[in-house]
Every structure is written in C-alpha cells, then in structure tokens.
Amino acid sequence: MSPANADVLQGTLDLLILKALSVEPMHGWGVAQRIQQISRDVLQVNQGSLYPALHRLEHRGWIAASWGASDNNRRAKFYRLTATGRKQLQSEVATWRRFSSAIELVLAIG
C-alpha cells in the first residue's frame, strides 16, 4: 500500500506528527502533548497509534530518531524531521488543504 492511499485517519496522524516535529525535535510524549495543546485539546492522540506511527515514519525515512535527555533529565527517544520528511510534510499539507477545502465546499453547498 503506498503512503498516498493510506486511510484518512492514519494519514492525518502522520501529517500531525510531521507538523509537530517540523518545529523542533521531540520525544513521543512531547508530540502527543504538542498536538493536544495546539488543537486546544480537540485532538487526542491515542498512544496505541502514536508509537507505531512514529516507527513507521522512521522506517520510511521521513523522521530520524536518537536517544537524548528530556527536560527533566530522563533518557528519552527524540524524533526529528529529515529532509525527505520535510518535503513529505509540504505535500501532505497541500493534499490536506485541497481535501478539507473540497469538503468545506460540499458542506457549504449542501
């Protein structure tokens, strides 16, 4: 299954993760918190989907991981966006915009 045809939910999570990481590298917990905060708690990220998604993105080469120390000095795995990931983010954002404006159009007219 190619990434473009991924189901919408999963595709959305990937997009959110990439977007969150585009600001700065962070660990899985941080990604979840960031998405939750910015969406003002509308989007709750299920941990059960988060980590498989992170690992999948890592295998595709869109994000890279390394071990570092967290703010409170715990050992944590930090993810950062790769160059490929950044391009992917741009194209996914464009796709999402097209998609959501199309839905908006349909809703507005309907």
Added chain:
Amino acid sequence: MDRIRGLLVRLKSLWNRSAAERDLDDELRFHVAMATEAGEERGLSPDEARHRALVTFGGVERFREETRDAHRPRWLEEARCDLAHACRLLVSRPGFSAAVILTLGLGLGANTAIFSAVNAVLLRPSPFADPDRLVMVWETDRGSGTRHEPASWPDIVDIGERSRTLQAVGAMMGRDVTIVRPGSGDPERVTGLAITPSLLSALGVHVIAGRPFAPDEGHGGGQPVVLLGEDFWRAQFAADPGIVGRTIVVDERPALVAGVLPAVADLGVRQIHERADYSETFGAAHVDVWLALAPSADSFPRETHPFLTVGRLAPGVTVRAAQRELAGIAAKLERAYPVNAHRGVNVESYGRVVFGAVRPALLLLLGAVTLLLLVTCANVANLLLARTAARAREVAVRVALGAGRARIGRQFLIESLLFALLGTAAGVALAFVALHVLIALAPSDVPRIDTASIDGRVLAYAASTALLIALLFAVLPVLQMRHLDLQHTLKSHGGRLISLGRSARRFQAGVIVAEVALTVMLVVGAGLLLRSLWRLSQVDPGFDAGRVLEAQYQLPATRYPVDYKRFPNLPAINAFHARMLAAIRTIPGVAAAALAGSPPMDPGFTNSFTIVGREAESAHYPEIRTRFLSPGYLETLGVPLLAGRAIEDDDDAHSPNVIVINHAAARRYFPATDPIGQSIRFWGSARRIVGVIGDEKFRGVDAPNEPAVYAPLAQAPQQQATVLVRATHGDPMALVPAVRAALRSLDPQVPLFDVEPLALTVRSSIAKPRFDAVLLAVFGAVAMLLAVIGVYGVLSYTVTERMGELGVRMALGADRWSVVRLVAGMGVGLAALGVALGVGAAYAGSRLLRSMVFGVTTTDPATFAGVIAIVMVTALAASVEPALRATRADPMQALRAES
C-alpha cells in the same frame, strides 16, 4: 539517503532483535513516566497517577506487536514461515527427504572430492615466482631422434653465458644418498636431489629456515653442504630449527645442514625425471635432502649428459623466442665440438612438463563426475516432480485462499534451497571421506595430490554448484503448477494422486532419457578404460615376477672406490657383490638369486655404441639401453634364453669382455646375420655377443620393446646393485630379514632399501591407468544405479497413477501379458532412446580418451555393444516390478473409482 537510513534501522532491528525490543520498552516506559508526572501535576497521588497513565495507555502487548510489525519487513516474516513450513514438510516425509538429500549428497560429494584434487594439483598457485617464465632446457639428438635428453655441464655453462632470452639457469640430478642422523648410528637411504646453487634462484624458492646454498658452494673440496626438505625435516628432526648449522653424515662424509626448503619446492622434480629420455632414477614423491652440486668440465665433460636443466625466461620473452636463440647457440656448439654432433636444444614450458601428463586425466575425471552430478540432478528432479504432483492439492488450496504465484514460487524456492543446503552438507561430509581414499589410491607421481584438502575455494565451488541446482529445482514445480486446474484439483478425492500435466509428464520422460544417455556416456568411458587396463595387465613384462623379491644396496665411495684407470678390475666392489650373491643363495627358501645394475621395469640408462666392423653405419644409431646382470639372472626372473649362452661365473674382470643382447636388438641390428660372435663396442672396449635373450619391458608395460644390451656386472662394476631373489614358495617378503642380515654381516654401514615384491613393482607400473579406470568405473556404477532408480521411480509412479486405466483395460479383456508389455515397453522405450543418444555422444566424445587407452580403440565396438546390452538389460530389470504390479490392477475397484 533517508530511505537508506530507514532501511538501516530495519536491518538493525532484525540483526539485533533484543536491542530493538529494549529500545521500545524504554521509550514506552518514558511515556508512562511522563504521563504519571502530568497526573501528579494535576494533583493526583503518585499511585493514582501511575494507574491512570497505564490505563490510558492500554494493552502493552498488543501495542508492542503493532510497533514490531512496523519494524519487521513482511517478506522476511513470510520467508520465516516458508522455512518453518519447509522444515515441517522435510520431517513429515523422512523417506523422500532422505532420498533427495542423499542423492544430491552423492553427486555433490563425488564432484567436490574430484574438484579438490583438481584444485590442489592444477589450480593452486605455484610455489615458484612467475612460474610462467620457467622452462626446461633439454638437449636433442638428431641421430637417435630423442628430444628430452639431459644436458652436459659445459653446454649448460655456454648456454647460460651466451643466452639473452634466459635470465637464469640451474641444473639438477636425482641422487639418492645414505645418511646418518646425529645421535643415531643407523645409516638410512633417502631421496636426494643434487642441484646447482643457481637452481634455487632460477626457480625463485626461498628457505623456511637457515640459508640457501651460497653461489660458490660445493666448489673445490670444501665441506659438503645440504638443505633439508620440509617434510623430511618435520618427520625426522621434529621440525627442530636447531638442526641448521649442525652436521649430518651424507654418504659417509660429514655435511653441514645450511637450511630447510619448503615442501612445495620440489614441485615437478619427479615429473621432470620421468619426462627425460634417460636420467638418474627419482622415484619418491618428495626430496628429503638437497645437495649442493658444483660440477666442472673435468668432473662432467661435454660428452656426459646427466643434468636436467631449468631456465628462467627474461621478462617478456616467449618460449618460442628462447627456443630460436638457444637453437642458434647449440648450432655454434655443434660446429665447435665434435662430441656435440647432431645435438640441438628443446625448450619446453615447465608447467607443461609438470602437469602435461596429469591434466587430461584430471579434467577427464572432473568431466565424468560432472556427468554423474547431472545424473543425480535428473533423479532428484524426477523425485521432486512426483512430489509436486502429490502436492497439487495443497497448492490448489493455497491459491484458492489467495496466495499469489510469486508466494507459491518462493515457497518452492525455499524448500529446494533447504534441500540443497542439506545435500551440500552431506556432499561435503562425503567428499571429506572420499578425498582421503582418493589421495591414498592416487598414483604417487601426480604432483602435489597429497596436498589436496577441502579449502575455501572447494567449499565455494560446492556451495555455488548447490545453489545453481537449488534454483533449477525451484523453477521446475513453478512451471509445473502453471497449468494447475484449481477446480478439478480441489474437487478430486482427498486420497487420490493428482496426475501430472501432459507437459510435466513429457518433461519427466525427457529427464529419464537424458539420465540414461549420461549414464551410457560414463559407462562407455569406464568400459574403455577398464578394457585397456585389462589389456595392460595382460601384457607380458618379459619376466615372471611371482615370488620374486627385489631390494637395493649402494656401496659408499669411501670404502668401495671406483678407479677408472683400473676399471673393470675393482676388487673391493666385485668381491663384495660376489660374496653377497653367495650369501643370499645359501638362505633357506631361496630358489634362485641374482644381482642386477637396476631393477626390472626401471628404465636405467642408455649408451651410445657401435657394432665392430660396421662403425660408419652404426655411429648414428640411437643410444641403446644398457643393463648389468650377474649369473642366475635369467633363471631368477624367468627370462628365456633364445640363442647362445647366458652370462656365467667365468665372465669376470679378468676374462674377455662378453655381452648378451635382447631379441629387439638382435632383430633391429642383426636382421640378416647371426649376432652371436659379433662384437659391440661401448665404454671404450669391444664386447663379444654370446647370447640372445627375451625382451623385458623397461619403460612401463605399454611401451614398445626396446633394444638392450646386458653386460656382466663383474665386467662393468657398479656401486649400486639390485638384489633379486626368487623364493621356493610363499611370500618372498618372508626372506627380507635374512637378506638384510646377509648384507649387514658383510658391511653394517650399508643399508638395504627399496625392498618390495617384484609383483608389486609391476602392479604399480599401471597405477595411473588403474586409478583412472577404477574411479570412472565407480562413477559409472553409481550413475547406473541412479538410472535404475530413476526408471523404476517413473514407471512405478506411472503405474500407480494409471492403475484405474489399467484396471479398465483388464476389465475390457486385456490380458496380463499385454499390460506387462505396455508398462515394461515404456521403460525400455525411454531407455532405448537414452541409449541411442548416449552412444552417439560417447562415440563423438570418446576421442578425448585417446591418450589414455591402450590396446583398444576409443570406438571399440565390443565395449559399445557391451554397454548397450548392460544398460538395456538393467532398464528392463527396473521395469519388471512396476509391470508386474500393473497386472494386479483390480478391474472392479477401478470401475468403482471411476463412477
């Protein structure tokens, strides 16, 4: 780049499963810890916060599984499943699996064993620097037509000085010596090679301990210097480097051990001696002691030709260019020195001399064993075909459930890879054993066969062959399954065999035909070699070797000097030989005894000669084999006296010189006249012919009879003598202690060596053809067995498959005989086609054997007819059981099953 990084992460997780798992655990633990902290910040108690965090997180195991899936590529997971499936199949049908693995193992094992011999003999790098630049420099004699004569010392010096194409020249001659090791009083006879110091640098070999010979070593009366061969050093001196610098006694004179040469340094020495038209004998596989030789024109004048000469070509010079230049130099020497009349040179590549004789035989064996491998492959292919047919249901179910063709193909590939892997393991184990047998059986004059081992290159060869076979076998079932009829297969009854497709059946028949054809080729080759071996063993060597013991001794020059001024009146030597002969004759159980200059079947040496009264004509006769004997020689060996009288006790140093000639010499040089009473002149004196005796073989039983003269040992005394003793009854080896005691009683410092029954000497002379023939016969027999199994298997399978049809035939009135004919006819028909193809191929290919057969042509009709008969009868025999089984088809059952 980022993709590659992703791949690396994946690979790492495969490689290091537990580390990846640990990483994941750490990451999750961190998450839970952060969630707990967040809870505490919201005012929960630590326990409550941790509990909430875990609950929110959900099942850790499911979660791990999902993340793991992201890690492990799917194809790999599937491959693991396929492998497990293949293993289960392998174990569930142990009989079938064992048959496949053992058949493959047999083919691969034989192949690997022969390849390791080829590898050791032909493929391993030469111990010499730039071996392609090494050449042998032979002298030729246009008078006698010989092209591989050793050279004279002054000729070697002149060639070395004048040649521009040769960069270095060295000379060698075999010279066995008697040595006494320090701390041991017993003299022992060892294989020696006398070399000029320049030989080592010409060959480009280096000592492994001590130093090589100095350039001037051996000149002018200094202390004799020797180098030890590595094997001898290890065996006799326990590889003690301390021996360097010490002295050992060589031929009763103390000699300095300067160093040790590696075992490989003597590569080719034996083959060079065998190639020479005449030479000192060099019978051993390895040189024990290397002696420094410092010839001079005085000690080795231009008319003596004892030196085997090795040259190193200057960079960029071809053998042909060297031949041209050296021929020019030889022509100048011919004009300058009368003794060089008719002499030229023959430059030959060193590699050709060393490997020329053995290469065709080894390649033939490799070819034969490859045919055998093909036969085993054919058998395994047939086994797999039948097996696939039986699994059509399984495949149909899987396809019906959605498995792709590629997935099914991969399953078969993994199965055949598994078979190939196990077959290779079995094959390498077999090769390991077979190689030991091979080395033990191999004739000792095959260069460096004793170094054959299963090394990296051999393993790579076996593995790549196995891989090729595995791929081949994986393709077969896939092709076969291409036309699988899903509906039909799934509907058919569970227990029933699913029939092969038409194309598969045709393929199976083709495999049998090919298998029989390959077998025929192998068996024809084996048959030709066995027939020529039989011919060789029937050749009369000219003497009766039964119950005859042979042994040698050598009198040291220190106490038994050869004074050429008094020759042949050398009382010490003559008296010793006479007393020795007398002592042996008194041993109980001795029927007859004699002494000779060289052992029977030993080529000995040749001499130029003239016939008195026919000097002009005979000046250009080729050299004649010159042998020495004591009275009693003819009766000991059973050589017939054809005319005149034999050598008698009165023919000693004080009586007129006499000589006996053989039948070949009488026929060639005295075709019209009676040779008795004529005289032959050699070694400066005329010798009257008193008798004519039967021909003995000198250069192997396959060589033509050569003219020879036999002089009384007492009139041409030699320091070395061969003892020949015929026992009255039983094993002549039982006489050895008594003969040894007789020698020791005369001189305790003289060892007896080369002791063996003469019958063994004769047998060993055909060791090489016997080796080739026996190996080919074994391969042929195995191929035959496999072909029988193949024919039987296919017929048996067909009968089972067609049981219903046969039952119907019988229900409709076909008699048993016609059913037998139907089934057996199929087997015989396939075999006949295979035989026809095989005979054709063998007829075309047997020409390759031309240099290896004796007394038969390579298209020998009797051999071909015999092979055809044997293979056809065997195929018929293999068809009998299935054919009989076919007659037991039950018409009722068949009709019921079809309804």
